[in-house]
Amino acid sequence: MPDTTEEKPKKKFTGLPLRARVIRKLSLIIPLIIMFLVVIMAVFADLSWLGLPNVRLSPHDPDDVVIRDRFLPPAFMDGGKSEYLLGTDKLGRDVLSRIIYGSRISLSISALVISITACIGTVLGIFAGYAGGRIDGFIMRVTDVALSFPGLLMAMLLAVAIQPGYWTVVFALSILGWAPYARLLRGEALKIRDSDFVAQARVCGASPWRIMLRHIFPNVINSLVVMITLSVGMVILAEAVLSFLGIGVPAPTASWGSMVNDGRGYLDTAWWISAFPGIAIGLVVMSGNFLGDWLRDKLDPRLRQL
Amino acid sequence: MTRFIIIRLLQSFIALIGITILVFFLVRASGDPLSLIASPNMTVEQYEAVKAKWGLDKSWGEQFIIYMGDLFQGDFGDSLVKEKPVIGIIGQALPNTLKLIVPAFFIGMLLALLLGILAATYRDSIWDQGIKFLAVLGQALPGFWVAIMAVLIFSVNLGWLPVAGMATPSHYVLPVATMVFFMMPGMMRLVRSSMLDVLDSEYIKLARIKGLPERVVIWKHALRNAIITPLTVSGMIFAMFITGAVITETIFNWPGIGKLLVETTFSRDFAIVQAITIIVAIFVLSINLLVDISYAYIDPQIRYQRS
Numbered sequence: 001m002p003d004t005t006e007e008k009p010k011k012k013f014t015g016l017p018l019r020a021r022v023i024r025k026l027s028l029i030i031p032l033i034i035m036f037l038v039v040i041m042a043v044f045a046d047l048s049w050l051g052l053p054n055v056r057l058s059p060h061d062p063d064d065v066v067i068r069d070r071f072l073p074p075a076f077m078d079g080g081k082s083e084y085l086l087g088t089d090k091l092g093r094d095v096l097s098r099i100i101y102g103s104r105i106s107l108s109i110s111a112l113v114i115s116i117t118a119c120i121g122t123v124l125g126i127f128a129g130y131a132g133g134r135i136d137g138f139i140m141r142v143t144d145v146a147l148s149f150p151g152l153l154m155a156m157l158l159a160v161a162i163q164p165g166y167w168t169v170v171f172a173l174s175i176l177g178w179a180p181y182a183r184l185l186r187g188e189a190l191k192i193r194d195s196d197f198v199a200q201a202r203v204c205g206a207s208p209w210r211i212m213l214r215h216i217f218p219n220v221i222n223s224l225v226v227m228i229t230l231s232v233g234m235v236i237l238a239e240a241v242l243s244f245l246g247i248g249v250p251a252p253t254a255s256w257g258s259m260v261n262d263g264r265g266y267l268d269t270a271w272w273i274s275a276f277p278g279i280a281i282g283l284v285v286m287s288g289n290f291l292g293d294w295l296r297d298k299l300d301p302r303l304r305q306l
Numbered sequence: 307m308t309r310f311i312i313i314r315l316l317q318s319f320i321a322l323i324g325i326t327i328l329v330f331f332l333v334r335a336s337g338d339p340l341s342l343i344a345s346p347n348m349t350v351e352q353y354e355a356v357k358a359k360w361g362l363d364k365s366w367g368e369q370f371i372i373y374m375g376d377l378f379q380g381d382f383g384d385s386l387v388k389e390k391p392v393i394g395i396i397g398q399a400l401p402n403t404l405k406l407i408v409p410a411f412f413i414g415m416l417l418a419l420l421l422g423i424l425a426a427t428y429r430d431s432i433w434d435q436g437i438k439f440l441a442v443l444g445q446a447l448p449g450f451w452v453a454i455m456a457v458l459i460f461s462v463n464l465g466w467l468p469v470a471g472m473a474t475p476s477h478y479v480l481p482v483a484t485m486v487f488f489m490m491p492g493m494m495r496l497v498r499s500s501m502l503d504v505l506d507s508e509y510i511k512l513a514r515i516k517g518l519p520e521r522v523v524i525w526k527h528a529l530r531n532a533i534i535t536p537l538t539v540s541g542m543i544f545a546m547f548i549t550g551a552v553i554t555e556t557i558f559n560w561p562g563i564g565k566l567l568v569e570t571t572f573s574r575d576f577a578i579v580q581a582i583t584i585i586v587a588i589f590v591l592s593i594n595l596l597v598d599i600s601y602a603y604i605d606p607q608i609r610y611q612r613s
């Protein structure tokens with residue numbers, strides 16, 4: 001092609017309107033900042049894990065009951081005190097401090113659940129995809145059932161069986177949560193299994209385990225990372241639902257879902273008890289989803305439908 | 307085809323048995339269910355008598371065989387707390403839940419289809435941006451919080467709608483809207499992406515080249531194919547509705563299956579939780595089975611691959 005026409009399509013391609021480019025940049029930067037802040041909040045809520053219980057980010061102890069200060073509106077409203085930025089609840093506990101501590105529950109549970117489910121799902125998925133045949137059929141049938149079974153129902157069943165608690169929540173969210181990973185990675189493994197380099201590895205005498213670990217696994221990491229990022233939001237939402245219903249981490253531990261529930265009875269007088277934790281959930285989940293979408297576009301555009 | 311259906315039926319049946327076993331032993335692993343209904347000043351003899359009355363003195367294996375025997379006759383046992391047959395209690399609650407699910411399904415589907423098609427047809431327009439933003443918001447905000455905020459705005463502040471109860475049609479507005487909120491964002495995205503796929507295909511180009519009006523291309527040619535994907539996830543919709551019902555009925559004090567489930571979870575009335583789980587499992591498995599069979603009916607490849 002002549003030089004003169006070569007410039008034109010290039011310009012057209014990179015020349016997205018400024019507004020669109022700014023929006024695209026912002027939709028990455030804002031979620032990153034939010035996620036970063038939430039992690040900071042969770043880690044530095046207090047430093048008792050470093051042996052410094054008096055150094056804390058949260059303005060108050062989340063469980064400090066000050067009956068005198070109950071139902072105080074947020075600082076920016078009439079009658080609010082500046083020491084309670086987002087107001088207080090029915091026991092005079094600081095809403096902001098409880099949100100800060102609640103981030104620990106949300107983040108630690110989602111980190112645990114995602115590690116467990118991603119591991120189980122990856123192993124099962126790669127194994128099913130590589131082994132094929134009856135093993136594949138069996139694993140995928142179980143996966144189908146796990147995928148369509150309502151997770152909330154399973155969690156409630158477990159809350160009946162075992163007492164509600166931190167580890168019950170982790171267990172309840174993990175027991176069905178591996179299924180999407182298994183299905184996704186099985187499909188990926190199936191495609192890679194028939195590729196030339198796997199055939200060559202087999203000719204060279206590599207054992208099935210070696211092929212799965214050294215040849216298939218590195219090639220599905222992209223999909224795995226995308227899936228993990230996208231599930232952060234889902235797990236945080238699921239945890240919030242459980243604690244909202246009272247089968248999550250038991251009171252008085254602050255968690256975002258149970259805080260929304262706490263304020264349900266005082267909507268007419270103290271809306272802030274319910275409103276702010278919900279906004280926190282929404283912001284974090286949205287950031288997780290945005291980052292997941294961005295990663296997917298970067299790493300694995302084929303996974304659009306996820 | 308018959309072979310395929312038989313195999314899939316068998317598989318579903320085995321899955322159902324598996325779930326039943328899991329549920330049965332999970333619930334019993336929790337400890338003595340009688341500790342909740344037994345009063346502290348019962349004598350040991352009285353306690354043993356109550357235990358025998360409920361058949362809890364037998365071993366787990368025996369209990370399981372009795373339970374399965376009853377189950378095959380359609381008997382889910384009695385509620386430990388209410389001392390009434392489970393099936394009657396569920397039968398009372400189920401219609402109330404259906405009164406939420408059925409309108410929510412039709413309204414949600416209609417809205418999701420309309421908005422999804424609108425977004426796909428005018429891709430990257432202001433409509434598309436707006437609808438995508440709605441979907442992102444809908445998938446990020448927790449449903450229970452949105453419902454509570456709706457109560458705050460429409461019931462507490464504006465006083466337009468009642469907070470709880472089910473007496474008049476206006477009582478239905480907020481609960482049904484909440485249920486719609488649970489299924490719509492995901493459905494909308496699905497319709498949009500499936501519509502985009504279809505609009506990209508060759509036969510749509512042909513239809514356009516033929517000079518058919520855009521109205522006919524979209525509503526007649528594209529829609530018929532784009533609607534298949536959303537329908538195949540009916541199992542997923544059902545799961546969303548279960549979650550939605552539990553939350554909606556808790557917030558609006560609606561006497562349906564969801565509220566029953568929450569109550570019995572707290573009173574550890576395991577006969578009811580067990581029965582609801584098994585009934586839901588039957589629903590889920592039958593929906594999957596129907597989807598699979600209709601799929602195999604349309605696409606012969608699946609028939610041979612899977613069987």
